Amino acid sequence: MRGNAAAALRWSRRVGWWKPLAWLGLLLALCLGMGGLEGLFRWLEPDSRQVLYARSSFLVLLGQHVMVVGLASLAAVILGVGGAVAVTRPFGRDFLPLVSQLASIGQTFPPVAVLALAVPVLGFGTLPIIVALLLYGLLPIVRNTLAGIQGIDPGVHEAARGMGMTRGQILRQVELPLAAPVMLAGVRTSVTINVATAAIGATVGATNLGDPIISGIVNGNTAYVLQGALLIGILAITVDSTFERVQSWLVQRD
Numbered sequence: 001m002r003g004n005a006a007a008a009l010r011w012s013r014r015v016g017w018w019k020p021l022a023w024l025g026l027l028l029a030l031c032l033g034m035g036g037l038e039g040l041f042r043w044l045e046p047d048s049r050q051v052l053y054a055r056s057s058f059l060v061l062l063g064q065h066v067m068v069v070g071l072a073s074l075a076a077v078i079l080g081v082g083g084a085v086a087v088t089r090p091f092g093r094d095f096l097p098l099v100s101q102l103a104s105i106g107q108t109f110p111p112v113a114v115l116a117l118a119v120p121v122l123g124f125g126t127l128p129i130i131v132a133l134l135l136y137g138l139l140p141i142v143r144n145t146l147a148g149i150q151g152i153d154p155g156v157h158e159a160a161r162g163m164g165m166t167r168g169q170i171l172r173q174v175e176l177p178l179a180a181p182v183m184l185a186g187v188r189t190s191v192t193i194n195v196a197t198a199a200i201g202a203t204v205g206a207t208n209l210g211d212p213i214i215s216g217i218v219n220g221n222t223a224y225v226l227q228g229a230l231l232i233g234i235l236a237i238t239v240d241s242t243f244e245r246v247q248s249w250l251v252q253r254d
Contacts (some may be wrong), residue, residue: 058065
């Protein structure tokens, strides 16, 4: 019976990865074969001379979009997790309210406003949108990291100290592994939101999947808007389902 249960668990883990892989396959298929839907877009925009966005390859735009979100999310994880861990240590507990407030301000401040303030300093291009996404993505990471670490049973800490573990060992071997599922949920929320938010970078010269949307709005071409929105939506689902599988793996591993 145990052998059958273990085999079923391994099978469910393998099958579970088909969902994000299927979404990824659909995303790549659309990037490479958007022309196959020209009839649909022509029906939406019968009066437009051109209905397929052709200023840049959708695959190139996808790569740029992923790069921008990836860099901003990596920076947000480093700053968010690092700051949250620091304020849960004895030397940093006095700064806990400050870190929480700063993270909250980052999300309540509109990304468009961040872009407006960043462009005069950083110039047009990719850097302003990375800064905006970094600030916008901090709150769920900080909040979930704090919740994960502070939610650990005090008895676990006592047991770890009783085993002679140092503070650093307790953090690396006890707190972070136990808090990982909750922390990953925050990262998942942050990255998924930023996949959609990154589209506004096209307004300041950043090349990504927001380009067809902005071009469609400016030129009154609904087909362009739909192409960009469709790819961004599927990318967000792909990212979210991937994080879902990683979270499930962490829970099953425990």
